[in-house]
Amino acid sequence: MFSDKNIIGLDIGSESIKIVEIAHHEGQKELLTYGIAKHTVPLDGYWDSNRLRKLSTIIEDILDTGNFKGVKTVMGIQSKDVYVATMDFEEGWDKEAIQIEIDKQSSYFLPYPPDEMRLSWNLINDDARIVTYTGKQRVIVNALPDFVIENSKNLLEHLNLDGAALENQTRSQIRSTLEPDTDKTILVDIGDKYTTLSIIVDGTLRSSMHINFGVQKIEQDLAVSLGIDGESAHNFKKDLGLVNLYQISPQIMDTLKILKNEMTTFVDLNKKIAQDPNKIVITGGAVHTPGLYEYFRDFQVPVFIANPLRNIAVSQALLPYVAPAGNQLSTAIGLALRSDI
Template identity: 20%
Template sequence: MLFKNKRVLGIDLGSSSIKVAEIDVGRRVSTLQNFSLVPTPPMATSGGDITDPGLLSEAVRQAINELGTKVKNAAVGLWGSSVIVKRISIPKMEESLIPEQIRWEAEQYIPYDINEVNLDYKILNLASGQADTMEILLIAAIQEVVYTVSDVVTGAGVTCSLLDVEGFALANCFEANYGVLQGQVVGLINVGSSVSNFVIVESGEVVFSRDIPIGGLIYTNEIAKSLDVSMAEAEGMKLGLSSGQAVPEEVSSIIENTHEVIIEEISGIIEFFHNTSSAQISKLYFTGGGSSTVGFKNAINQLLPSERLDPFLSIGVNPKVFSSEYVKQVRNFCSIAVGLGLRTLGDS
């Protein structure tokens, strides 16, 4: 939403892996035509932040080259503390007057110099409950991060035509597969490696978006710390438990205890939303590599009824390119890239 520059590459710059999706967006059916996933170089990011743009660019270039695509425009997501999304109420006014009002509101709500952020907004169609006010989703992104992300993509040989909030991309993927659930409020969770995205959608509109600075890496960290092993060994134990391999018996209890840390974060956000909104979340949909950790579904079910988000429930997959086994392997990792790839040039 933050920049406008018909198909684009959806690029998810994850701290564990880079995902690129190319989607043929049709009026009735959209189809995944290309997808690549390459490891993110360890020194390219730290804690979800980009630390070596050049190194990250080379990895993105590799991912794009694997596609063999001719598409040269990209949609990329912003995440973490670099982007703030806040729902606000403002007096009803002519749409032409909203940008000036938004800038004033941003100065009250955004904890950064207003001249150092890119501002955007979305008018919510939901009733505000008051005839003289309107509901707005205020979006602010730190310019320095915007430029860095854009440079990473440009350095990989494509044009950064669209910048979106990763949470919005997640919601875009959800709507493309599940449709607009009128009258329903659902929570969407993408558990990444270092950062997790949490979005609340009401009757098809994003009404809340927040990123949590923890993800699947927290399990690896806890195993490494508790068993005094390397991160590589800890990651192997985590994945080994998920695939049924023999691992030290302590690994299972460490993971169970770590579930509580993530669930507590999610629970806090849900409680905040319920305390500040008349709407109530009825169901959670989860995705992301971190959500594949053994026991995650049972843990999150303690909060609300939940199910795994299927990015290919309604979106088709080119059978000439992808085997059903490959789709099964990448299903948990591609929702953000798919949501971005569903965008087209000229989107706002």
């Protein structure tokens, strides 16, 4: 029997689909079931009927195999498809002046034409240091392409699921990996093909940047270094876990060096605008990459591996299976943790 107290979190990544179901009851939240499946469906642009059908088939198989009961669904949006940034304006400007300036500048900073995106913004008024350091007022700008909204709507209709909300996957990861922590934190999500670096202040996403490599690149490096195929490299990474720093292959070291340089740049940029982070938390499918944690031990800001299960109850029967996949599920868990729907 369907339960409207259960929330399904649907996360469609570049190469895999992750779904979880969480029961919400009297303030308690419990993971009921989950499922993960690979896919090869291109996700760029508008999804035609063929792509929608392929995605629906995979998702329906996960729902059936995992014995999902709910229908109310929160669907994630890939961070690379969402524009999030901060902008500073003169302290004396009113909201109308800010809106006019954002409209004027939007064609320069948005990834798609402004008339093809839904744009919103809000003032940050909870951090007095912004005015002290910069003499300006700061706003958070959010923009979402129309095609993302249309794709999500069409897919949920194919699945006969109740689409309760769409959400930027980074906001979902904040809910699963950081709350109730309100420290200034950089959240690093190493996804299938993309890595996203986000600055979180007082639990709120301020801005993100994206790097064009992810788990796929790391597994390719591992396959080359060991002389094995991609599937074997994927399983090897999962089974091996963390190793001594001196055992990391040169190929993986080169990839991690790129990530380290990007993290350094992102930290320095945020320090310049009074958003200096206290720590970095890494999530996503690459957290078990051999040597990942050791490589970042000497980073200028403390680095931690996320625990997406921190805010939910998990049965002893399910825990041994879901724990190793926890960071791969961090977005789906955060989506299903949403309670304001």
